[in-house]
Amino acid sequence: MRNKIVKELETTFSNQGDFFIEEELVDKTTIFLMGFKTLVDLPKSKLYIQQIEDSSRSAKALFMNLSNRINVNTEQLIEGILEGNxxxxxxxxxxxxVVNPFIQNLRSSVSEPKNESPIQSSTDAFGDDINTNVGMIRKRLTTTSLCHCSYQVGxxxxxxxxxxYIEGRTPNALIEKVEQQLKxxxxxxxxxxxxxxxxxKRRFSPVSHLFATELPISAIHALKRNKIVLFLDNCPFALVFPNLLWDMLFSINxxxxxxxxxxxxxFFRVIGLVAxxxxxxxxxxxxxVNPEVFKLDLALFVAKSxxxxxxxxxxxTIAMVVLVDLILEAIVRLPKSVGPAITMVGGIILGQAMVEAKLVSNLLVIVITAVVIASSSVIGMQNSLYIRLLKYPILILASLFGILGVCTGFIFTIIYLASLTSDDIPYMTFRIKKEGEIK
Amino acid sequence: MTQRIQIGAVFIIIHLSFGYVVYPNLIYMLTKTAHWEVIICQGLLQLILIWIYMKGLNYFPAQNVTDIFLKMGRWAAIIFLTPFAINLIALASLNIRIHTEVIISIFLPRTPYWAILILLFFISVYTALKGLGTILRSAIFIFLFVIPLVVLNIFSSVINFNIHNVTPGLNFPPKFLLDIKFFYLLGFSSFIFLGFITSKTKLIFRQLLAVWVIVTVLFLAIVYIPLFIFGQDTVVTLKNPFLEAMDSIDISWFSFNRQAIFFGVLLVGLVILTNSVLFWLIGTIMQKIYRWNSSNWIIAFSFIALLIALVVPNKSLLEKYFLWSSGAQALFMIIIPLALFIYGFWSNGGVRGHEKQ
Amino acid sequence: MKNNRLFQFIVVFLTVILLCGCWDIKDINKRTIPLVLGISKTNGGEYKVTLQIPVLKNESQVSKVVTGTGETITSALGKIRTNSENAIDYTQIRLIVVQNHLAHNQKEFTNIVKFLMGSEEIPSRSLMAITDENVEGVLSSINDKLGVHASSIYDFFNKGADWAPEIFSTPVWEVYRSLFSSTKDIAVPLIRSGRNTVLIFEGSDILKKGEIMDRLKPEEIQLIRVLQNKNEKGKIESLGFASIMVSNSSIRLKPSLNNDKPSLSSNLNIKINVLERNDGVTNKKIMEELERIIEERFFHILKRMQESHTDIFGFGQEFQQLISYNELKNWRDEYFPDLKVNFEVEVNME
Known part of the structure; x- marks a missing residue:
């Protein structure tokens, strides 16, 4: 029933969940409409075709009227589909x-990112609609090897x-595993x-398998770096799998x-992380525990303070650290209009009153401020949260063993992070190997 | 490639860990002049053994030492590898105890040693339980964290150098080769672990040579820094020459007072990784020979090691036992490569067939 | 299941770790940090230990002095620890002053140095000095002076070579090294309390294996520093008709051995600036006069040193290549007295 070209297109896009083929009866012959659901507004386009059909005498005239890119070869057809036609x-x-269709309304729902603020880059962010999100990726990554699988779970x-994922880049073994896990x-x-x-299982681990990003650019970069991107309906994030340590430090922006x-x-992000x-x-x-490390003048200064x-x-220290984490949390909870008030009150209480009341040393206030600033320098809110959590065990060890505790705590953190894997891909790996690439 | 770099990092870390504490004392006891001669001799001997070991391993591609011995026969694996694993327990426990003593004298003079011992044991056993992948990956990061400190120590100690403290000269004939202490010294270069990770990555001798050069240079630095600062006559009277050398450094513009703190920090990194490798080795060997879960072996044997480390009463006994253990280690370092080489040569009829196919 | 057991294992170990520890914890403001340690002996033969401790709260008084006695230094330090209000942390001690009657006893002094080196708390970087006065007096004199800090005594030694080239700071580890060295002896600075400044530098005692052999004046000490190849900048020398400042110096030593008799040729190059001069004094005259003075001074010291078999210059170190390790052990007694030094000074104008 279907002709060669249609079949060829169908096989080309067999991996794409949002590819559609519709049959339509026009002037007593059937025509096939093809395209991506995520990019083409099908009902409106159909209506448009019917309107044109009424004004044209034959099917050939219809084609002429619809577009000036007619009777092109298959490659151009594929390209046309990928472009969203x-x-x-x-x-x-x-x-x-190849017809310019009524496009899915992608742009209007696209807003600026809420959780990240990219500098010198596109400020589009993912929205709630899953089709819009996939469409945003398609719009920026026009290639046939971008594969799309849809699931209905729950x-x-x-x-x-x-x-x-990008076929031929993401390792097949990884794709199969993720597919099984999703199914x-x-x-x-x-x-x-x-x-x-x-x-x-990572119930007790602060490190997630998924890296959530709002920016289409980073999602596309992740795809190009042989990773898998997941979209969840009504979730305005691209979930990049697997999450790697370097995602916290390196951004494509x-x-x-x-x-x-x-x-x-x-480099500053690395300093922020370590600090x-x-x-x-x-x-x-x-x-x-180890004040002998200070030089004499410094030791006397610290003792005085x-x-x-x-x-x-x-x-x-623990009181201040907890207090600061509380402030950070409180700012998130409050409406935007009240947030600055808390910041101000917090700043005054922590910065002035506690030092003047001689409850904490002013040196500590400086240290805490540095930590708050440093912890925000890494990419991704979730990453910033988890390194804020990881500082507590080191703090406790330090209070018992001094510098030895800091050092063992830090090494233990490294070892812990190095032991994490998601589907056999280590968290600390620099890059994921391309399919077929040998060591 | 990545894994080879990781293995190289582990190799350097293990050598440094053994090299920093008892090694210089042993060298100072062996000779009074021309210390470099001893280090180079020991290094060359080690290099020859590594070469034999590599050759032996190359007869059996994608197999590690335990596999090969099991191929020889279960009896061979039991005879050769069980004592090796038991000696590893002693080595691990004494190594960690010796490091603990140094760490205590740097950081926490009032804390009892068992507290620190338990802390260090816990972390290295945890690492060993997580497996080889974790050890190799964390090795890179610990390496990046330790090497700048090593370099800092070497360069900051230059201000106290007096080159005239060292007699360069040449010892001829090299009498120290016949000294039993030289045999102990050989045990400090532990390359045996290389044979247990080869099932995944093939090692290349040329790259190992590069790592060996780095290790030898670092050994020279470890031995010569106290010598340049104190001189041979004084060094032999010190309990821990390298630590004292670090302690003598006073850089007035630097806001930290004690250079020895950095030495302590790097020792912690080294000992944790070294011991996790040792425990992991015990785990894999015992698992393959006796077919019991490797993490059970690790936990059981590390507990024994902890007990040994706790009961050793004083430092002089500790050093004596450590030397015995490293002597035993040296024995295994000669036996295992030779056994592999001979067996490989014999079973392949003198042809290195596997490699050429 | 396995994962669960691992988790239990971790929990157990963490509790054990949390239960241990707590021995070294003491906040820095709860610690007393002495800066200077004075060691002397009472008439009864007991050790007397004096500590100079900075006072942080009080504005009018910068430091206090605490003493304790005991049969050994450790017990004296322990007594101070017991009687102190706070925990005493000896790790910041920067200067150790030994009274002369202790320093002149070779056995006592050797023991003190060995104790200081072996002690885990007292850093081996701390400097050593000898005083002829009462140690307590030297340490407490700081309180009468105006505009000084608690750390002034230590700062005195740490001005840097460019600022005060005569001061010869000697850390404990160098003194310890000299106890065992067969080729090099050491100079320990001699101090007393000053009238307007905290300390006055009086010269140095020369120690051979812990035994005081001689006492050198500051200008002689400076020459020794030059010969040990420590750069001497900023030294001001008065020649009577002119005064000059040394702006750079370098030395080249060349050892040789003839029939077991060591000889050394040394070239000292000095660059000078003329600061002031009388009328009609030529550069040539200044240079010749300076050369003469330095050579005279050197041969004077060398003669004294050879008589007492004390190699303060460390010339023996230069013969490491020529004399075997075992032979060199007798350097001081067999070779050094016969050492011929061909000493040449070359002075250049900047």
């Missing part, structure tokens, strides 16, 4: 046309789930973490600057 092929396959509600989902997926748990500048940005982990611990270690403070170094 509607392709029409007659029953015998002799006539075809027990109570069937939730739409899309998996995107094996039994319970409802309500949050990102419930999806995360499907990729293997950095590369909009010259290399040396982007290197600097990344967040060890700075409060180092303060406790140096002040209460702590003179008369009733709390021990560990207590004051």
């Amino acid at each position: 509607l392709v029409i092929v007659s029953l015998d396959g002799k006539q075809n046309a 027990e109570l509600e069937k939730r739409k789930l899309s998996m995107l 094996g989902i039994k319970n409802d997926i309500e949050t990102i973490d419930e999806l995360n748990l499907q990729f293997g 950095d590369r909009n600057f010259p290399f040396i500048l982007s290197f600097m940005l990344r 967040t982990l060890i700075l409060p611990a180092l303060y406790v270690a140096l002040v209460s 702590r003179e008369g403070i009733p709390l021990t170094a560990f207590l004051e």
Whole structure:
């Protein structure tokens, strides 16, 4: 029934869940409409074709009227589909046309990112609609090897789930594993973490398998770096699988600057990461366990600044760290209009009152401020949260063993992160190998 | 490629860990002049053994030492590898104890040693339980964290150098070769672990040579820094010459007072990784020979190691036992490569067939 | 199941780790940090230990002095620790002053140095000095002076070579090294309390294996520094008719051995600036006069040193290549007294 061209197109796009072929009766012959659901507004386009049909005498005239790109070869048809056009092929396959369709309304729902603020780059962010999101990727990555698989998962509600990857880049073994894991989902997926748990038990781990990003650019970059991108219906994030350590430090947006500048940005993020982990611990270690490390003048200065403070170094540090984390959380909870008030009150209380009341040392306030700033320098809110969590064990170890504790705590953190894997891909790997690439 | 770099990092870390504590003392006892001669001799001997070992392993591609011995026969694996694993327990426990003593004297003079011992044991056993992948991956990061400190130590100690403290000269004939201590010294270069990770990656001798050069240079630095600062006569009276050398450095513009702190920090990194490799080795060997879960073996044997480390009463006994253990290690370092080489040569009829196919 | 067991294992170990620890924890403001340690002996033969401790709270008083006695130094330090209000942390001690009657006893002094080197708390970087006065007096004199800090005594030694080239700071580890060295002896600075400044530098005692052999004046000490190849900048020399400043110096030593008799040729190059001069004094005259003075001074010291078999210059180190390790052990007694030094000074104008 279907002709050669249609079949060829069908096989080309067999991996694409959003590819459609519709048959339409025009002037007593059948024509095939093809395109991506995520890009083409089908009902409106059909209406348009019918309107044109009424004004044209034959099918050939219809094709002429619809477009000026008619009777092109198959490659151009594929290209046309990928560009988001509607392709029409007659029953015998002799006539075809690439039609500018009514496009899915992608742009209007596209807003600016809420959780990230990219500099010098496109400010589009993913929205709630899964088709819009996939469409945004398609719009920016026009290639046939971009594959799209759709799933409906869940027990109570069937939730739409899309998996995107680039064929020939992402390792097949990884794709198969993820496919199995997605197909094996039994319970409802309500949050990102419930999806995360499907990729293997990490209930007590702060590090997720998935890296959530709002920016289409980073999602596309992840695809190009042989990763898998998942979309969940009504979730305005691209979930990149697997999540790697370097996602926290390297963003593709950095590369909009010259290399040396982007290197600097990344280097600062590394400093921020390390500082967040060890700075409060180092303060406790140096002040209460190993003060002999300080040079004489520094030691006297620190001793002077702590003179008369009733709390021990560990207590004051942990109190301040918890307080700061509370403020950060409170700012998120509050409406935008009240947030600044909390910041101000917090700043005054922490910065002025506590020091003047001699409850904490002013050196500590400096340390804590540095930590708060440093912890925000990494990419991704979730990453920033988890390194804020990881500083507590190091802090406790430091309060017991001093510098030795800082050092073992830091090494233990490294070892812990190195032990994480998602589907046999280590968290600390630099890059994922291309399909077929040998070591 | 990545994995070869990781293996190289582990190789350097293990050598440094053994090299920093007892190694210099042993060298100072062996000779009074021309210390470099001893180090180079030991290094060359080690290189020859590594070469034999590599040759032996190359007869059996994609197999590790335990597999090969099992191929020889279960009895061979039991005879050769069980004592090796048991010696590894002793080595691990004494190594960690010796490091603990140094770490205590740097950081926490009032803390009892068992507290630190348990902390270090816990982390290295945890790493060993997580498997080889974790060890190799964390090795890179620990390497990146340790090497700058090593370099900092070497360069900051230059301000106290007095080149005239060292007698260069040449010892001829090299009498130290016959000294039993030289045999102990051989045990400090533990390359045996290389044979247990080869099932995944093939090692290339040329790359190992590069790593060997780095290790030898670092050994020279470890031995010569105290010598340049104190001189041979004084060095032999010190309990821990390298630590004292670090302690003598006073850089006035630097806001930290003690260079020895950096030495302590790097020792912690080294000992944790070294011991996790040792425990992992015990785990894999015992698992293959006796077919019991490797993490059970690791937990059981590390517990024994912890007990041994706790009961050793004092430092002089500790060093004596450590030397015995490293002597035993040296024995295995000669036996295992030779056994592999001979067996490989014999079973392949003198042709290196597998490699050429 | 396995994962669960691992988790239990981790929990157990973490609790054990949390239960241990807590021995070294003491906040820095709860610690007393002494800066200077003075060691002397009472008439009864007990050790007397004096500590100079900075006072942080009080504005009018910068430091206090605490003493304790005991049969050994450790017990004296322990007594101070017991009687102190705070925990005493000896790790910041920067200067150790030994009273002369202790320093002149070779056995006592050797023991003190060995104790200081072996002690885990007292850093081996701390400097050593000898005083002829009462140690307590030297340490407490800081309180009468105006505009000084608690760390002034230590700062005195740490001005840097460019600022005060005569001061010879000697850390504990160098003194310890000299106890065992067969080719090099050491100079320990001699101090007393000053009237307006905290300390006055009086010269150095020369120690051979812990035994005081001689006492050198500051300008002689400076020459020794030059010969040990430590760069001497900023030294001001008065020649009577002119005064000059040394702006650079370098030395080249060349050892040789003839019939077991060592000889050394040394070339000292000095660059000078003329600061002031009388009328009619030529550059040539200044240079010749300076050369003469330095050579005279050197041969004077060398003669004294050879008589007492003390190699303060460390010339023996230069013969490491020529004399075997075992022979060199007798350097001081067999070779050094016969050492011929061909000493040449070359002075250049900047």
